Amino acid sequence: MNTDPVERNAINPIQLVVAAPDFQSGLSFFVDELGFEVEMIAPAEDPNIAILALGDFTVSLDKHSKCSPVTLEVFAEEAELEGTCIQGPNGTKINYVTRTKKIISEPRPDPIFTTAKQVNSQWVTGRADMAYRSLIEVPNSGVTASHIRIEGSGEVPDWVHYHDVGFQIIYCLQGSAKLVYEGQGDPFMFEEGDCVLQPPHIRHRVLESFDNLEVIEFSSPSDHATYADRAMSLPNKMFAPTQEFSGQRFALSRQSESQWTPYMGNSSLRIRETSIADASGGTGWVTIIEATGTNDTNESSLNPLITEDNPEFLLWFVLQGTGTVTHHKKEINLERTDAMVCPYGYSNETEFALTDFDEGFKVLEIGLNNL
Ligand SMILES: [Fe+2]
Structure with a gap:
């Protein structure tokens, strides 16, 4: 030897x-x-x-x-x-x-409006002992959206990695996590109501989670790959918060830093924009919609939602309260942690309307533009 x-x-x-x-x-x-x-x-x-x-x-x-x-x-x-x-x-x-997968625009089946009810959901154990629940029951939708939770508090066995995605966000539902991203300085606390845009290929790592962390993760395309980067350790020396990754910038949108504005002309509904749309170069958006009173049916909440734009994909996740959505004359009752999706090809045939809600009804809306 x-x-x-x-x-x-x-x-x-x-x-x-x-x-x-x-x-x-x-x-x-x-x-x-x-x-x-x-x-x-x-x-x-x-x-x-x-x-x-x-x-x-x-x-x-x-x-x-x-x-x-x-x-x-x-x-x-x-x-x-x-x-x-x-x-x-x-x-x-x-x-x-190919080194980088591109968003595939293959012919896909007709759009299907679906709901993922918490009561019917299946949780599976994935990487690093995280529990996953899919919010999308539409095969080949081109998008993944998951409700993810980590019980308790402690270190997360993650490593520096990046995702080959076109658009990806995470939203903190409860608990908190210590995260670190390439070019963004020291690790920071990601807390309830915060949203992060993870631009394509940005290196990052989850260091710790606290108090039964729960997040929503939304990614397009669905079949993206995750790569380890063994050569980079984080935080890295270069501080470059405005660096672009395929035309997108990292963004941490804090719940406390954005303003409410009226929504749909209804005095009982308000909307909070995040910085995700701007940072993603218009690829997608994240907003919070909240009811500050009960529904007055004389107002315009009966109007179909999103009629002017033509989003590739729209997801609603109920953060709190109860509401009723009407789709093709069918009433769908939504409650906390239920989700509904309106995938690609959203049109007059698939439009829906928020027809009733309680005070405190609160929804996370994630949209993907048809670029
Ligand atoms: Fe990641």
Whole structure:
């Protein structure tokens, strides 16, 4: 066993073995076409084994190996390479894949208005012992919205990571959490009523949660990937609160920092905007709608909601109280932690109206624009 520390650390201890009966062609393919560097080659006079590295990835090219040919996925640096495949010597295949997923606008089934009632909901245990409850029962809606909770208080076994998303927010329902984001300075407390816009690819980490944390997380597209960033530790040195990530900025919208304004011309309803719409460059928005009195049916709350815009997706989550929404002449009673969604293709056929509410009825509205 070699115990020389310099020698032992010089080469990645894990290597992918690639059989190369045609050794010189294989070597040329990895070095000249894929950009690998030779870390070791032997014997000098007639090589039959080489260790090749590209970044942290290491290949052991072996003339005498009986391994099956390998397929490698490589991020395409040029758009025209995306989705293409090349075959090298010895059966090696290279698939060029996209580095960043884009919001997919495939033809989708007809929009469906659905509700997710707390009483019928199923909680599942996900990453880091967090419990998840989906708020969307529409398959292929292109969006995920989850009610997430962490019992008690304590450290969260999270790591620095980022999400390949087009739009993503988290809203704090109860409890609090200590969060840290790339370029935003020291960790901060995320508290009830606060909302964070997580721009695409911003590195972040949940450090601790307190007092039975509950949040709503809304993401588009639904099939986005989450990547670990082992190279970055947070907080990082660079303070850049206005940095843009794919045209969006990080935003922490504090409940205490925004104003109420009248809503829908109804003296019993008011709305609180957040800074999410502005920070997301208009990609989506988050607002709070609250009833300060009981419904007066002579007023315009009977009007369909959102008739001028054409949102891609709209979600209501009931924060408190009870209300009645009418959709296609059907009355739907909503209570605390119920949710309803009106997905893509929102139109006159799928419009709904808030037809009744109690004083204190309060809704979190999350919208995604049809850009
Ligand atoms: Fe995250």
